[in-house]
Amino acid sequence: MAAKMDHDVLIIGSGAGGGMAAWALTKLGVKCLMLEAGPAADWERDRKLVSAYDLPFRGLGKPGRFPHVTQASEFDANMWADESQNPYTYPADDPYYWVRIRALGGKTLRWGRASWRLSNYEFKGKDHDGHGDNWPIEYKDVAPFYDRVEPILHVSGRNEGWAQMPDGNLIADDSRDSESITRFKAAASKLGVPTTKPRRATGTLASSTNLLLPDALATGKLTIVGNAIVRELSVDASTGLVNGAHYVDRRSGQEFHVSAKRVVLSASCLESARLLLNSRSARHPAGLGNSSGVLGHYLFDQFYVKGTVSAVVPEARGGRASRTLMGGAGYIPRFRNLKSKEKDFVRGYAYDFGSGGTPSAAQLGLWGEPMWKALADVRGTGFGMTTMGEVVPRYENHVRINPDVKDAWGIPVLHITQTYGDNEHNMARDAEQMAVAMCKGAGFEVVASHAQMVPPGESIHELGVCRMGADPKKSVLNQWNQSHDVKNLFVVDGSAFVSGGSQNPTLTLMALSLRASEYLAERMKRGEL
């Protein structure tokens, strides 16, 4: 039997936040133990190139296997968390799509890589328009950490000098736009809408498993334990501080406990809240670090309207979709309500846009031979846009423990309640109208447009249930991602967010994890933690 190991910090979770914490802490000489709920994927042993027809369901996937993971295909089905083993509940009329990966690296194995900074329109949103809450930090507090995370991710993009889209430490994207993208950008500009290049992490994987964990392991200061599902955090009854974690071997079901002097929690936004809510004790009867009663509340994400508009570039019809005319992508940052309240909603939305797809048979309204002919005619002529809208956090959107349902390891699951309100719906309608106007202005034929959001959670940008704040009575964490109640507990995933704008959150949560980890190491050095 292995002897109990000695370590300075226990890190729970190996994705963007946990991987960043391990990277930062071990470089500063801190000895870390990392618990990961899933196994490690071996990219050479665990995957093989196959044709769809060699799969049982021709690539369409086993019906009903992933009712809430629209991103799953038959090819990658084994990557996603099995919902039968990892259930959760939600109100009957308000489905929540919780998308999870339980493997080393977490969702960084499958993320979209979009890497936008937040600005003071988010950090100090309440100061700007009176809605929501401010963060206890501002842009200048995080900017130095963005500067350091972007090179790790090899983020490419274009600096534009816009206040709502702060410039970054980027690999300059000076690529030429196709004619269709150029036309679209000109049409957007006429309507006062800014456009830019995508800003994304580059490289073959861009994951915690190739960019963060190898460097941490190379220090000799990191030990990773896989298949360790943390059931609850344990607490010293006399001090109220966290002193370890109870966990289950995913495969055998054996129960373990590991001691810890300090814990960095990054199990993913909702899993972290679940773990804290399941960690009740005499000192923390409402869950660990929940004296405010806010833990689990203010759940939000970004609403997505996928395929807000599908258009055809007419000059590309009939097999003329050349690379000069078609191809490429871009981004439109928030442009609404920046200087004054312009519309029947607060805050704003962003778009991704791309050139070169093909409209679907359903969008064309055809079948039979006319369908085949039309599909051949419009192949590669498509221009599409997707809306990502800001969701203002509300207390009533929340998670709680459902004691009546347990996962495959006997751990009580989450009950998740999130709905979108009038503000989001009004924003989505405005986004549709603007998208159509821009496409028509570019001379494109609009085949379909809509303002129907995907269900909450489906954007995989869940945020906010352990929110930061200056007031311990109204927040769970302080400005350093540190629990107000439990000083040796830090939470460094998306659950710490106070607001999220319309920007993809991974870059920001990594910057915050780096910032919090270095703060923790400094306090340890001073003997304060």
Added chain:
Amino acid sequence: MRRRNLLRGAMLAPAAVAMPVAAAPQTAAPATEPIDAKIVVNAPSLTGDQRTTFFDAIELAALRALAGTLVPSFEGRPGAVEAGVPEFVDFAIAESPAARQQLWRSGLHELDAQSIKAFGVRFEKLTTDQAAKILEPLKAKWTFYGPSEPFAKFLWEARTEMLQATLNSREYAEANTGRRAAAASNYYWRSLD
């Protein structure tokens, strides 16, 4: 070895860092044997005729007719029937949740019922123009979530499923050899255990 694969060797089992609550019996690691990668083993679908198991004979006749109407063969490439889509759909629906099974079964019944009401014969006996009348709901304006009315929902799902199953078939891929469109292929992930 790639950098990220170093991680696999670096990761410990749960028992390595803490004492278990109760000791488990030790088991020997299974012996590994060499694998001859040169042996080609084909999928069961490559030979033999698939037996249908879910739909009855009348339903299957409607399903085949619908497949042939929605996704016919075209310019030398196979349509849904030639690509074995009716048999595939029978299998896929048999493996589906009960609500989807009900949607497809009642959809096929409705297809025949509307055909008999309008033209006095089942769907499989309709002319192309007559079938077009029954399939009118497919012309409705596209919406993200599709129609909610069950028959229209069935038809929309059938069009999407049958077209994609055709495009992803071995038959279509072989007919397309050398052409622009190729069969979908990607990395398949085995179970990570």
